Amino acid sequence: MGRTGRPTGGARPAHRRTPTVSRHRHTRTAATGRTATPPAAELRPDCGACFALCCVALPFTASADFAVDKAAGRPCANLREDFRCGIHARLRAEGFPGCTVFECFGAGQKVSRVTFGGRHWREDPDTARSMFAVFPVVHRLHELMWYLSEALELPAARPLHRELRRSLAEVDRLTRGSAEELAAVDVAAVRRGVDELLRRTGELVRATVPGRRRGRRRADLMGARLRGADLRGTDLRGACLIAADLRDADLRAADLIGADLRDADLRGADLSGSLFLTQPQVNAARGDDRTRLSPRLVRPAHWSPSPGGAARGGR
Template identity: 70%
Template sequence: MSHNRPSPSNDDDGLGLRADCARCFGLCCVALPFTASADFAIDKDAGRPCVNLQADFRCGIHAHLRERGFPGCTAFDCFGAGQKVSQLTFGGQDWRQDPQTARRMFDVFPIMRQLHELLWYLTEALTLPPARPLHGDLRRALNDTDRLTRSSAETLAAVDVPSLRQEINTLLLRTSELVRATVPGRKKNHRGADLIGASLKGANLRGANLRGAYLIAADLTRADLRAADLIGADFRDASLRGADLTGSIFLTQAQVNAAKGDAATRLPPRLTRPAHW
């Protein structure tokens, strides 16, 4: 995390909200299922190691994932859940050494990943001045969720994630409304809209609600997305060339990685320009 972002409590152990693959036992390459598609070249069941996973838990084709048919891997982000499960929840135990541990670890990883995603959004919300009236509630939700991520594997496995997401989403929606209200004029509402392949070149989407919108392969070249709510928007193969996403809210690295951009694309400072751009 950048230094100007509030951190979850007790985050001085290095188990933060950015993936540290060197401290993880390749959980995303084992625990999660793949379906042969444009994103993955093969089918893979949950709990079965990917054929490209090496003995040292590194990917054998990491530098060539996109050209080898695995662009979905380059877009995936665990928000730091992998190292949390590997090093904290299971105390550095290698799943290859104990089948029972492996099953529990694979069950917990997807839950931890969702909790860390919520921590990412809550942490961002606390940096937004228009949401100051909600900062107390946001901080409490952040701390409660962070404590939950530090629970036992048994406690984590029993978490009602949908209920927790709904509770936190209420806060995030209120945050979004406060931020977008600072943008003058009428804002577009495309929440959950089917905009697959849409021509939005140069569109004024400043302060728009694009929550959960399907923007797969959409042309957003030079679009103005400042202060737009982008939580859950699907940007796979969308053109963000020359687009302005500075000040957009709830945008993640995974969404950026899945899109197509260039040197003229303007990103929020917390995100990194993908190498394939």
């Protein structure tokens, strides 16, 4: 997701965690012969184990999301020598809300600690160029792994679990290649294969919702008035929901992969069972402490509390 909340990206954590990057590789268990899946921690950003790649490798343009222009490969002016953001606690106030939306799905620490074995881009220009080229590739692959790991948690998708496990193992294998191997990966081709599996997964889950559901795939719903709407099981893949009013809407089992939720009003909405909703999409939207999220997602710090309300699930 890009740094404006569109697939592929998410928010930097509110603090830097202690580096705990796992070098876990897939193994087969003797009992089942199944390929083990990567730990969930590998798909969550650990900024303390990363060399601030999102603050250097990626470009941004002066806009409502970023206060200034920055070219790819050039460190952000707010980046300190210790790879920490100098205005992290004030990003939105300083005109950098786009930074609070982006998420790397754990690609930053993978590239920093696994691909390059702890060598950072300040050490030599050759490492820098290669690292910056590889980071977007691993970022997109990790996003696909996030979707596949979610699909494997869905009971309705059990008929596809074997294919999903196989696909997840293959994408994970690609992320552990050398810098040269990663640079040669055809991400678009990998995505096409994964997307077909995710489409079939979504169909299986949505079929469990009673009644016929109108498909709104890639629909233009910018600013749509959908307050209180029953959108359970709706296909909203790739839909434009910018600034849509989704207050108190029921989005359980709705397929939201690729949906643009920038400035969508999710106050009081139920997204606890939404399909393929990512942290960047949530970060780009507006919500409150009544908005229900799945345990896989974190409630953004910038979401407003509801008057006298109490959180209804999620984190």
